[in-house]
Amino acid sequence: MPADASSATAMLPSRIAQNRYNAQTIVSDKLTSADSGEPLAIGVDIGGTAIKAAIVGLRGDLLESFHEPSPRTVSALHDFVHSVLKRAKVPVRGIGIGCKGIIDAASSRVKSCPGDLCFLEGQLLSEVIAAGDLPVCAENDARMGGAALVDGAIFHGAGGAAGHLGHVTLDPRGGLCICGSYGCLETHFSSRAIESDYWAHMHRAAPAKLSVGSDGRRPDAEAIFRAAANGDESACCVIDRALEYLAAAIVNFLHIFDPEIFILGGNIAAAGPQLIAPIRDKIAQRTKILLGREVPIVFQKTIGYGGVAGAAGLVFLEQRLLAI
Ligand SMILES: [Zn+2]
Numbered sequence: 001m002p003a004d005a006s007s008a009t010a011m012l013p014s015r016i017a018q019n020r021y022n023a024q025t026i027v028s029d030k031l032t033s034a035d036s037g038e039p040l041a042i043g044v045d046i047g048g049t050a051i052k053a054a055i056v057g058l059r060g061d062l063l064e065s066f067h068e069p070s071p072r073t074v075s076a077l078h079d080f081v082h083s084v085l086k087r088a089k090v091p092v093r094g095i096g097i098g099c100k101g102i103i104d105a106a107s108s109r110v111k112s113c114p115g116d117l118c119f120l121e122g123q124l125l126s127e128v129i130a131a132g133d134l135p136v137c138a139e140n141d142a143r144m145g146g147a148a149l150v151d152g153a154i155f156h157g158a159g160g161a162a163g164h165l166g167h168v169t170l171d172p173r174g175g176l177c178i179c180g181s182y183g184c185l186e187t188h189f190s191s192r193a194i195e196s197d198y199w200a201h202m203h204r205a206a207p208a209k210l211s212v213g214s215d216g217r218r219p220d221a222e223a224i225f226r227a228a229a230n231g232d233e234s235a236c237c238v239i240d241r242a243l244e245y246l247a248a249a250i251v252n253f254l255h256i257f258d259p260e261i262f263i264l265g266g267n268i269a270a271a272g273p274q275l276i277a278p279i280r281d282k283i284a285q286r287t288k289i290l291l292g293r294e295v296p297i298v299f300q301k302t303i304g305y306g307g308v309a310g311a312a313g314l315v316f317l318e319q320r321l322l323a324i
Contacts, residue, residue: 039321040092042084043312045141045305046070046077046099048116053084054305055092056312058321062305073119074128081129093319094134096311097125098141102161108138111160114178137314141307148257152317166190168252170245188245191221191268194238198224201234208234221268229274240278247279251286254295265300273299 040063044053047070054065066084071077081095099120101113108125120128126136139154146165148155155162166186167179174183187193199218202208209232210219219227227235250262264276276297284294300306316322 039316039319040088040090041312041315042081042088042092042095043305043308043310043315044081044084044095044097045307045311046097046117046120047141047307048100051077051080052305052308053081054308054312055084055088056309058316060309060313062309065305065308070116072116074123077120078128078130081131085131085134092134093321094315095129095131095136096314097129097136097138098307098311098314099125099138100141103138103140104160105137105139105154105156108136110138135315135318137311137318139311139314141311148259165249165253168249170248185245185249189242189249189268194221194224194242195219197238197241198234201238206234206237208232210235225275243275243279247282247286250279250283250297254283254287255290258291259295262295262297263300264297265306275299 039058041056042053043056044051049070050067051070052065052067054062056062064087066080066087068080071080085092085095097108099110099113100115100117101120102111103109103125104111110120110123110125113120125138129136140163147163148165157163164179167177167181167184169181169183170185170188171183175187176182177184177187179186195218198208198210202211202218208227209230210223210227212218224232224235224238228239253259254262268275276299280297283297287295313322
């Protein structure tokens, strides 16, 4: 997921957690999985600011990881993926690509990709990568919301755009979102939303302990979470408000999907279980009548490379190596 990634939310069957896919992070250049003959795939996550990749084992372990600033041309993307491919010391099963925007998973065509990656619009990712006989699977990443996994498959909807959970409207009179709608979850609970809200507090000279760095950088979401934990009044206000919106969104998702489990990912998941603690009871309270049970809310463990592990998982799912 890109550095500016917000919350990524996904509802997956608990079986995916039970078989330990993506249940742990092992970043090691000791190719233990290769030694054991475990199937490997290359996962690539193309974000607006960074591109990440890894050689990933069937259990979701990252054997070796790579990242660099996002490509700005088709040939730069091709070259990055092939440089990763060369690092794999044993044959891989395929290349899974997660990319922002809307991807036609069946053909790997990028149907829509606003912003810095617009050069990919209309491109077939399998052709861009041109990896010979090696299968290339593609899917939109979870940056703009999330995904619903239904009976072991990503739910695409009629036009392939389903799962943009970040764009559920929480405030019809809210701010304009990248998607063209207003008041989306993304505009209230995301790294950028939290950072801009904190900046607004600083701009109004509200009591705030963080300040603009000597290099002109404004506090990032991670620093704001830390500041809130240390009692920074503005940070507490910003985080409390963002969590209110997250709770409301999760209640919506639970009512719509009635999932076995709800997984929170993205860089924001680095805040860990304490992120959900203040809103867990609220969510349970608001869903108990219709759901009649408490849906487990867990955190993706592969912080920072969850999109990469997920992209590789597309290959394993496609080849029925991952039993869900
Ligand atoms: Zn939106």
